[in-house]
Amino acid sequence: MFDVLLSHIEDKVDLTEKDKSELQQFFTCKKLRKKQYLLQEGDVCKNLSFVSKGLLKSYMLDEKGSEHISMFAFEGWWISDFNSFINQEKAVLNIDAIEETELLTITREEYENLMVKIPIMDRYFRILYQNSLVTKDYRLMVFNSFTAEEKYTQFAEKNPDIIQRVPHNLIASYLGLTPETVSRIRKKISFK
Structure with missing residues (x-):
């Protein structure tokens, strides 16, 4: 440990x-x-x-x-x-x-x-x-200026482990989205 x-x-x-x-x-x-x-x-x-x-x-x-x-x-x-x-x-x-x-x-x-x-x-x-402050500043920028799909895609690319380990309703809460929106985005991405 x-x-x-x-x-x-x-x-x-x-x-x-x-x-x-x-x-x-x-x-x-x-x-x-x-x-x-x-x-x-x-x-x-x-x-x-x-x-x-x-x-x-x-x-x-x-x-x-x-x-x-x-x-x-x-x-x-x-x-x-x-x-x-x-x-x-x-x-x-x-x-x-x-x-x-x-x-x-x-x-x-x-x-x-x-x-x-x-x-x-x-x-x-x-x-x-310092790293935490940079991350929080970036997260605030993403939250305020990215579309729902951009938020999810960016999060998934930066955190592939979390996408596999965390239920999508919790990811939705983190991204400020509804679970339905995350489900729709996931379906759309999987069809690409």
């Missing part, structure tokens, strides 16, 4: 052997069953979580109880309600498992200790946050 995290970190920064041996002490292993919550709206997000196996979704519920998915997180991704985690405020997001999932979690206190004890991790997280 820890090897997935080490590999992910080493893709971004160079760790010494000492860093590698110290790193594990900051994390706790956690397993989730399918549909089990990692975080519920209104709770304070106590952990930043790295997905070593499985798949989760992060979402808000509207007044009608409809899900509005903001993120899918699969192997090699981090997930949390980051505002809640950093500021220790009530979460606005729900996070639950789409598949059985294995996580490595780190508390806010241990996250801060990690930055002090292994300074290269500050650079690692800065790279992640």
Whole structure:
């Protein structure tokens, strides 16, 4: 489980052997069953979580109880309600498992200790946050300017694994489309 995290970190920064041996002490292993919550709206997000196996979704519920998915997180991704985690405020997001999932979690206190004890991790997280901001900016542009078919096609090309692993109604929610629209687009694409 820890090897997935080490590999992910080493893709971004160079760790010494000492860093590698110290790193594990900051994390706790956690397993989730399918549909089990990692975080519920209104709770304070106590952990930043790295997905070593499985798949989760992060979402808000509207007044009608409809899900509005903001993120899918699969192997090699981090997930949390980051505002809640950093500021220790009530979460606005729900996070639950789409598949059985294995996580490595780190508390806010241990996250801060990690930055002090292994300074290269500050650079690692800065790279992640920069990439996340670029991704969110791109997603906003796509959401506001692409047609439904362009949204789905672009998402499918960038995330072929998710297309196979996630029910199309969840993909529709993520793309801001109806399940019927996604079904129609999928049929149209399969006939091409």
